[in-house]
Amino acid sequence: MTVLSRTGAALRVLWRWLRIPFLLGLGLAIGFLVPYLLYLDREVRSRFDDLSWQFPSRVYARPLELVRGMPMNAAALAAELDAARYVDEAAASTPGTFHRDGERYTVSRREFIYLDGRERARRIALTLAQGRVAALADADSGAALERVRLDPARIATLYGQSQQDRRVVALGEVPPLLVAGLQAVEDRDFKHHHGVNLAAIARAAWANLAAGRLVQGGSTLTQQLVKNLFLDRSQTLARKLNEALIALIIEARYDKRRILDAYINEVFLGQQGAQAVHGFAAASEFYFGRELRTLGTSEIALLIGLVQGPSLYDPRRNPSGALARRNVVLGVLRDTGLIDAATCSAAQAQPIGIAARAVLPRDRYPAFLDLVRRQLTQDYAGAALSDAGLAIHTTLAPAAQALGEAAITQTLAGLGRRGDDIEAALVVTGARDGEVRALIGSRDVDAPGFNRALDALRPIGSLVKPFVNLVALAQPQRYSLATLLDDSPIDLPQRGGGRWQPRNDDGQVHGQVLAVDALVHSWNLATINLGQRIGVERVRGFLESFGLERNINPNPSLLLGATELSPFDVARLYQYLAADGHALPLRAVRGVLDAQGRPLTRYTLRSGAGDYTTAARLVTWAMQQVAVVGTAHAINDAGLGWLHAAGKTGTSDSQRDAWFAGFSGDTLAVAWFGRDDNRPTTLFGATGGLRVWIELMRRLPTEPLAVPTDGIEEVVVNAAxxxxxxAACSGTRVLPFATGYGPLEEESCPLDRVKAWLGVGER
Structure with a gap:
């Protein structure tokens, strides 16, 4: 028997023994593996044929609009640039960078889409002088500019269920170096394999064995995509087999370009708390604050390097490791001919820069974002806000917000132990447009939770007095700032028994006083006298006309502010005065764009008719005197007299609330101090809210207030x-009146006073 015959006989014997197990195995494979492959194929097609993601909505501050001659200082400009993540760069040649040389700035603006269209990237030169923008020009051409916008700061992200930050881009929008470099570093055989690369797995295993640690992976880009789209991150054999099978199916059904497109937008590249960064476009914004197509060689290399280990090479936690990994990637790009040696050396010499300070904006300004959500929910359902990839453009001014936060922190620190447990709120708006520029709802300015600016209902004290006067002055035939009021003791019965016996804060009575002096010095008794003459119900009706949806006190104590409003409510009232007697709704949102940058909603300015404009101007003039010689004279004392600001202090019973509301030519701010448990603060409006207002306005660029004189005439009156x-008489002063309603009959004054004024009889 030949050797061949013996071998054949042995195989036949072996087959008799293995036939049944083989057939069973084959049947099992056909009965299980084929259906399982069909199941996987159906799942892959279901996901890939309609590849879609949930997109968070991004919330932006208002773009800083620079206008030649506008108020601006270095501190405010720095706050704006910092909020928008601009980085100081000597040449300011890259979008998202700036450079300062004394008072001259060069700013390289990023491209962005705003409510009225796309704004291209541009280099801007501006010069500050004496608190204003003295010069504005195109930094490249030198052409003078009247105005220009900077791209707005991203201040928050509204997430749906996925908690994934993502921005989808087409493969054609991705820098070619990133596409080629990704393949060079992660999968050189990507164009040739069918989903699994056995040779690469063998090379990686040998490299890891030689190094004694994990230095190289063997997974293809397709396998990595499978991990992100379909599987968890466990290292079990079953998961690895599933990964390989799904990768083979994907490669069989879809072309390489489609696979790369999905990978570019899906790959996991970073984490901040529960928020995950997916895709290179979102990672570019996260780490560099710029669009993907604007990145340079070193930045592209850093992102490619993160693919191997976003946590291991996180530039925020491990900057040295991230730098080393980036330089390894640059070396690969050089060795594969994607960049030359000079480019590689220059890129390796660059620092990581802003990537080490990467942050995902989410509720960066919690109180303000609370207001944004409340206003948007009138037009958008919750899911539409968080899952549709909207761009929500708000009215927030980063400089006003930052300076307001600093003002609260500094004022509370200055109170020492008196400031313990005192809470704060601040509302800042545009005086003429009602846009909410800043909103702070707590002494801990970054803390979410109870929003005191919107929801703390507190007695407003003397803040009501300008409106008592306004209701009176709306009847110019009966009342003026020169109307005599009786500032004498009051004793009124209260509903339910008892007597109401209010007093002036200084404990004095002042007899017959002019209405303007009663307001300037905040005399309670004279104000009650005026309120009773015009009728408490008139005052109540005027306050209710603002649609505050609060219960306004119908009793005479309303005339001293015994009604509870929030700081935001107070801002709505004072906006009427700041806007020259026009009712303006306070808005926090300018408009909304969809995921493609198309306008969905635009919120425009809608003001009231201005029925009491003249009365509002007279009240504003009187409030300007409050800031000079009245209860808010600290404004003038602090060197802010040039603002000619109008304002009013407010203190509730037992000093439980310390308010101030005031406005310059372009900014209104309402500040409140109080305790959540309603215990006394030991503060007055002048020592609480007013201090915050002064600290804010000392640093915030703003215009002085000039009260329009249309409908106003000035008359010399006897001060008594x-x-x-x-004017020849002593004891006179000049007061404004509604035109045609000034006192007609002129009092005579003693002849000797006239002679003294003329100098008659002097030797």
Whole structure:
């Protein structure tokens, strides 16, 4: 028997023994593996044929609009640039960079889409001088500019269920170096394999064995995509087999370009708390604050390097490791001919820069974002806000917000132990447009939770007095700032028994006083006298006309502010005065764009008719005197007299609330101090809210207030009687009146006073 015959006989014997197990195995494979492959194929097609993601909505501050001659200082500009993540770079040649040389700035603006269209990238030169923008020009051409916008800061992200930050880009929008470099570093045989690369797995195993640690992976880009789209990150054999099978199916059904497109937008590249960064476009914004197509060689290399280990090479936690990994990637790009040696050396010499300070904006300004959500929910359902990839453009001014936060922190620190447990709120708006520029709802300015700016209902004290006067001055035939009021003791019965016996804060009575002096010095008794003459119900009706949806106190105590409003409510009231007697709704949102940058909603300015404009101007003039010689004279004392600001202090019973509301030519701010448990603060409006206002306005660029004089005439009056007098008489002052309603009959004054004024009889 030949050797061949013996071998054949042995195989036949072996087959008799293995036939049944083989057939069973084959049947099992056909009965299980084929259906399983069909199941996997169906799942892959279901996911890939309609590849879609949930997109968080991004919330932006208002773009800083620079106008030649506008108020601006270095501190405010720095706050704006910092909020928008601009980086100081000597040449300021890359979008998202700036450079300062004394008072001259060069800013390289990023491209962005705003409510009225796309704004291209541009280099801008501006010069500051004496608190204003003295010069504005195109930094490349030198052409003078009247105005220009900077791209807005991203201040928050609204997530759906996925908690994934993502921005989808087409493969054609990705820098070619990133596409080629990704393959060179992660999968050189990507164009040739069918999903699994056995040779690469063998090479990686040998390299890891030689190094004694994990230095190289063997997974293809397709396998990595499978991990992100279909599987968890466990290292079990079953998961690895599933990964390989799904990778083979994907490669069989889809072309390489489709696979790369999905990978570019899906790959996991970073984490911040529960928020995950997916895709190179989102990672570019996260680490560099710029669009993907604007990245340079070193930045592209850093992102490619993160693919191997976003946590291991996180530039925030491990900057040295991230730098080393980036330089390894640059070396690969050089060795594969994607960049030359000079480019590689220059890129390796660059620091990581802003990537070490990467942050995902989420509720960066919690109180303000609370207001944004409340206003948007009137037009958008919750899911539409968080899952549709909207761009929500708000009114927030980063400089006003930052300076407001600093003002609260500094004022509380200055109170020492008196500041313990005192809470704070601040609302800052545009005086003429009602846009909410800053909103702070707690002494801990970054803390979410109870929003005191919107929800703390507190007695407003003397903040109501300008509106008592306004209701009176709306009847110019009966009342003026020169109307005599009785500042004497009051004793009124209260509903349910008891007596109401209010007093002035200084404990004094002042007899017959002019209405303007009662407001300037905040005399309670004279204000009650005025309120009773015009009727408490008139005052109540005027306050209710603002649609505050609060219960306004119907009793005479309303005239001293015994009604509870929030700081935001107070801002709505004072906005009427700041806007020259026009009712303006306070808005926190300018408009919304969809995921493609198309306008969905635009919120425009809608003001009231201005029925009491003249009365509002007279009240504003009187409030300007409050800041000079009245209860808010600290404004003038602090060197802010040039603002000609109008304002009013407010203190509730037992000093439980310390308010100030005031406005310059372009900014209104309402500040409140109080305790959540309603215990006394030991503060007055002048020592609480006013201090915050002064600290804010000391640093915030703003315009002085000029009260329009249309409908106003000035008349010389006797300071004691309010009657028209001659400028030749002593004891006179000039007061504004509604045109045609000044006192007609002129009082005479003693002849000797006239002679003294003329110098008659002097030797």
């Amino acid at each position: 009687t309010g009657q028209r007098s001659s």
